[in-house]
Amino acid sequence: MKPTLTDLPSWSALEAHAKHIIPLHMRDMFANDPERFKRFFTEAAGIKLDYSKNRISAETKSLLVNLAREANLPEKIEAMFQGKAINTTEKRPALHIALRNLANDPIEVDGKDIMPDVRDALQQMDQFVWRIHSAQWRGFSNKPFTDIISIGIGGSFLGPKLVSASLKPYWNNTLNCHYVANIDGSHITEVLKHVNPETTLFIIQSKSFGTQETLENTKVARSWFLRNGGNLETIAKHFVAVTANTQSAIEFGIQEENIFPMWDWVGGRYSLWSAIGLPIALTIGMDGFKALLSGAHAMDNHFRTAPLEENLPVIQGLLGIWYGNFLGADSHAILPYDHYLRGLPAHIQQLDMESNGKSVDLDGDETDYTTGPIIWGGAGANGQHAYHQLLHQGTRLSPADFIIPLQSHNPVATHHAILFANCLSQTQALMQGKTEQEAKQELLDKGLSHEDANTLAPHKVIAGNKPSNTILFDKATPRTVGALIAMYEHKVYVQGAIWNINSFDQWGVELGKQLGNEILHKLLDEPSNKQLDASTEGLIDLYSTYGTSI
Ligand SMILES: O=P(O)(O)OC[C@H]1O[C@](O)(CO)[C@@H](O)[C@@H]1O
Numbered sequence: 001m002k003p004t005l006t007d008l009p010s011w012s013a014l015e016a017h018a019k020h021i022i023p024l025h026m027r028d029m030f031a032n033d034p035e036r037f038k039r040f041f042t043e044a045a046g047i048k049l050d051y052s053k054n055r056i057s058a059e060t061k062s063l064l065v066n067l068a069r070e071a072n073l074p075e076k077i078e079a080m081f082q083g084k085a086i087n088t089t090e091k092r093p094a095l096h097i098a099l100r101n102l103a104n105d106p107i108e109v110d111g112k113d114i115m116p117d118v119r120d121a122l123q124q125m126d127q128f129v130w131r132i133h134s135a136q137w138r139g140f141s142n143k144p145f146t147d148i149i150s151i152g153i154g155g156s157f158l159g160p161k162l163v164s165a166s167l168k169p170y171w172n173n174t175l176n177c178h179y180v181a182n183i184d185g186s187h188i189t190e191v192l193k194h195v196n197p198e199t200t201l202f203i204i205q206s207k208s209f210g211t212q213e214t215l216e217n218t219k220v221a222r223s224w225f226l227r228n229g230g231n232l233e234t235i236a237k238h239f240v241a242v243t244a245n246t247q248s249a250i251e252f253g254i255q256e257e258n259i260f261p262m263w264d265w266v267g268g269r270y271s272l273w274s275a276i277g278l279p280i281a282l283t284i285g286m287d288g289f290k291a292l293l294s295g296a297h298a299m300d301n302h303f304r305t306a307p308l309e310e311n312l313p314v315i316q317g318l319l320g321i322w323y324g325n326f327l328g329a330d331s332h333a334i335l336p337y338d339h340y341l342r343g344l345p346a347h348i349q350q351l352d353m354e355s356n357g358k359s360v361d362l363d364g365d366e367t368d369y370t371t372g373p374i375i376w377g378g379a380g381a382n383g384q385h386a387y388h389q390l391l392h393q394g395t396r397l398s399p400a401d402f403i404i405p406l407q408s409h410n411p412v413a414t415h416h417a418i419l420f421a422n423c424l425s426q427t428q429a430l431m432q433g434k435t436e437q438e439a440k441q442e443l444l445d446k447g448l449s450h451e452d453a454n455t456l457a458p459h460k461v462i463a464g465n466k467p468s469n470t471i472l473f474d475k476a477t478p479r480t481v482g483a484l485i486a487m488y489e490h491k492v493y494v495q496g497a498i499w500n501i502n503s504f505d506q507w508g509v510e511l512g513k514q515l516g517n518e519i520l521h522k523l524l525d526e527p528s529n530k531q532l533d534a535s536t537e538g539l540i541d542l543y544s545t546y547g548t549s550i
Contacts, residue, residue: 295482317494433464
């Protein structure tokens with residue numbers, strides 16, 4: 001049997017250490033160490049991380065850092081930056097860092113520097129954005145564009161959607177931006193209801209140019225355009241594409257000069273920094289887009305060069321490993337206390353779960369340890385009136401990231417102070433909880449009898465000792481948003497590197513696609529001799545009896 005992660009001395013040391021930490025309460029950890037906030041606080045690239053409200057001691061941190069070293073994390077970080085083929089199953093590097101490599105140092109793939117291509121693509125975006133903004137490029141009736149519709153799914157949707165929404169205060173307000181992802185026809189129907197074909201630009205976003213949802217929605221968009229005043233000559237003015245598969249895009253009918261490049265060495269969920277970010281650049285302008293890249297680049301530099309002990313993505317990755325592998329957590333919550341960042345949980349969910357939802361290691365052997373957590377979350381303070389109850393009193397452990405800007409873009413009345421107080425009070429409540437004694441005393445102070453106080457108190461006990469990180473930045477600017485997302489990308493890599501899995505493939509999504517095609521044949525009454533399982537056949541019969549076929 002080959003040695004695995006669980007055979008490392010640091011792994012056994014962490015297992016033993018967990019037994020010592022589990023009985024301790026964070027209340028006491030804070031009471032015993034006035035320096036705890038300073039001890040477990042770090043910042044880089046405009047992002048501040050308070051990780052003092054975690055079930056850790058200085059020893060936990062040093063053992064986790066040992067684990068990172070024994071698992072060769074520093075070498076693996078370097079391998080990513082050097083363009084090694086860390087996506088082993090597809091024999092490719094994962095070079096999203098090249099897309100924001102504003103230092104322009106050469107980065108080689110197969111002996112060729114890829115930076116000139118990256119710069120050319122940025123230049124192509126720059127010119128395109130300028131032509132649209134200055135109304136040099138207009139629709140078929142010579143009117144300037146008012147709307148863009150980005151058609152794409154997964155990484156070709158979530159990242160750009162998150163960032164364009166996060167940066168709404170920076171929109172130049174000449175263009176509305178819409179996204180169509182779902183193959184549910186209601187999505188495109190609803191979006192098309194609100195736009196004018198004369199002034200609408202479609203951006204078809206697909207790395208592979210083979211994704212069913214995106215291609216089918218594009219066909220609908222094209223027929224709608226042709227039915228509403230457009231024609232085959234003017235289609236070129238209204239449809240552009242971003243893809244690594246130029247040939248398929250051309251065959252599909254997109255003009256070659258309207259195609260922006262993508263590359264094999266960028267994963268879909270890491271692609272918002274490429275021309276997939278066109279909707280971002282069109283809404284906030286190219287300067288804003290470059291500021292976004294510069295924030296990510298600053299985080300890249302920090303990740304590559306900072307000592308492990310002060311390295312933001314490393315600390316976060318290690319904390320996730322601590323909870324997932326040693327303290328039994330299955331999930332991790334992303335809770336942005338910023339209305340503009342409300343799309344962050346959905347993006348991080350794809351980023352993390354598609355990257356680290358793996359159960360075999362790089363050699364194809366099943367791991368004997370758990371890997372990526374379930375990522376969930378939503379906007380604070382809304383979540384406090386929904387799922388936070390489970391965080392406070394449920395039986396499951398879900399560490400949470402509370403993400404909040406120090407300043408609001410919209411300082412309405414005392415709203416930001418209230419929002420901030422809510423955020424801090426949640427992390428404080430999760431950490432300290434409320435004892436039965438405290439609960440009972442409160443009830444007695446309210447005038448309840450001893451009997452009633454005794455009955456009610458157990459329901460009001462909050463165990464506390466629930467971990468959270470507080471992630472802060474001055475304001476959600478292009479630069480800080482870039483740094484924040486890059487931090488999560490690298491956190492995911494840290495964990496994948498330590499778990500010795502490939503964070504850059506996603507074979508698990510393929511089976512559903514394959515089976516979906518077989519089922520579709522049956523739903524469309526196309527010849528198929530394939531007998532499926534009884535449940536699936538029964539459900540197909542229901543569709544054929546009561547559903548719609550086309
Ligand atoms: O950009 P494409 O090739 O259309 O892929 C869209 C998404 O589909 C996936 O492959 C998963 O099905 C994601 O990884 C990707 O982001």
